[in-house]
Amino acid sequence: MNRSSPPQPLRRLLNGSSHLRQLLEHAGYLHGVERRLRPLWPAPLNAHLRVLNVQGHTLILQADSAAWATQGRCLIPAMLDALNGDAPANAQLRTIRIKVAPG
Secondary structure, three states: OOOOOOOHHHHHHOOOHHHHHHHHHHHHHHHHHHHHHHHOOOHHHHHHHHEEEEOOEEEEEEEEEEEHHHHOOHHHHHHHHHHHOOHHHHOOEEEEEEEEEOO
16 A cells, blocks of 8 residues: 555455455345344334344344343344345345344
């Protein structure tokens, strides 16, 4: 890096790497998934669940206790409906797993 060059915006630096760009896109996708699910999670459940990842056709959520995970599992059909909507079959989520990990 040339010390006399002006600082570059972080987004420009991150976009220069295809791996970092993929990470940013995936993080944006996960953020969108959580934004679509939050309205389905009633209080106080919404304070105890969060989106962790999507792997293949499986959405992985985290609950901070087994009790909250159980309540979240009751909403799996509604969550799948909300996320899949009119998505093509090959892009639909098939399962949702909820891991317990104290926050």
